[in-house]
Amino acid sequence: MKLRIETAGMEALMVRLFDTIDVSNMAWILAADQALRDAFGEALVDLLPSYTTLLLHYDCRTLSHLDAQARVQDALTGLSPADTQQGQHHEIPVWYDESVGPDLERVAKRAGISIAELIDQHCQDDYCVFALGFAPGYGFMGLVNDTIATPRLTTPRRHVAAGSVGIADRQTAIYPLPSPGGWNVLGRTAVPLFEHAKRGEPLLRPGDSVRFRSISRADFEAQGGDTTPMEERS
Amino acid sequence: MSQAGLVVKKAGPLALVQDAGRFGVGHLGVTQGGAADWIAFHWANWLLGNPLNSAALEIVMGGGLTLEAEDEVTLALAGADLAATLDGKPLAPNASFSLRSGQELAFKQPRQGLRAYLAFPGGLDAPEVLGSRSCTVREQLGGLQENGQPLMAGERLTWRGSSQPPRTLPENLTPLMPTSGCRLPIVLGSQVASFSGNSLYQAFNTPWQVDNRADRMGIRLTGPVLGGTLKGIVSEGIPLGAVQVPPDGQPIVLMNDRQTIGGYPRLGALTPTACATLAQCLPGTQVWLTPVSVSQAQAAYRRQFAHWISD
Structure with missing residues (x-):
């Protein structure tokens, strides 16, 4: 320091x-x-x-x-x-599917692994919340394993759905709101990050740790998740 | 509540409820928001004797926005001249005026400046979200519906106080709308040294043109290509008015609705007064970036507030 x-x-x-x-x-x-x-x-x-x-x-x-x-x-x-032991630990359920995670295949291919292995890799580490920014409740987390680190899209998408879980280089994050964005989107969570932030009580705070957990479409829907597929890159 | 209001007959391109901004919540990732020309905004409230931070309507361009009064009320208008009329008769900017029941207030197009502020007795009535009524479209926060939605036809504007004897703006204090060639004071930041000597010379000795890629988040300037040794930086907090230079070398001035953190190198930050000026510049306006010291800038800022607080 x-x-x-x-x-x-x-x-x-x-x-x-x-x-x-x-x-x-x-x-x-x-x-x-x-x-x-x-x-x-x-x-x-x-x-x-x-x-x-x-x-x-x-x-x-x-x-x-x-x-x-x-x-x-x-x-x-x-x-x-x-x-830093005082930070909270969060387990975030994510539905990893190509309909809501349009970059799954490309990121896996780039890493030379299967989509299932990519999901395992993304779910195997505790990630540190480094900072909130970009949008209300948006937490910059990391660091993901080097094998699945992937640079941002050359042309950002005009529309990334709320709840989208993405990676950029060795960082990972969840979009609390629909917005433009250049991160590689792997899946979607039903956890309402924006609603927490709007009350002034963000779910994720700097110093917290996060682990993602892969869930089925049925579980995602049961949690109130929106299964509308993400529009292709425009 | 059955209080009389103003009915939005036609919404125009963009009209937003704004107060001074949403402060103390930047660490949640929530942007500052607030009136982009805060000087005109404060004058509009001052004209009605309102608390300075009272919510007002930020009217961008005008473009046909039409409001109809349900009862008699005194309002005030400051900032841009958007060719406002009351029942077809021209209204002078930077003054208060009264409407009778059934009268129509309309805004046509910018004649000088870009944003006009319409103040209401005691401030517009809108729910407070995270300590502010400011409407941020991108973040779905604030505004009449609490969801960041701009003003829509059919909505009603109501206010929180009753009409007070209005004030008159002294002529020598009337906020002037910027003209081409205006100066934008900038406080230089620590990354300024990473820019090449030639870039720094050009940054402060050539005019910049306000681009049409401009909104409440950021305003692009076009001119000479700037560059230096830093390509990107570790993302860090962005102050109001930060002049960031992305890889294409064309600066972007980050305004009220900017993202809270970002990773492009910066020349520094425009003073809040310069941000208010820039917010009134139409695309194509020529501007100069003029370095000032922090103490000069703060002295000017305190003098500005003294006009509103001294009486």
């Missing part, structure tokens, strides 16, 4: 702790998140933790840039890593 406090805008500081993505960053990012929330209190407008950084938006009508920088420095001096 090496603290750098950078200017990101008129009322924004980029608090940089690391340079590369690593699961071990999370304990520090979570500790810094709490320390900065405590230190800024009412003067904090927003705090956005990510893989290696925290973007801090402060109220510049009550705090100068210099004071804000000093407050970050003070808050993070002598910081010790948070207890």
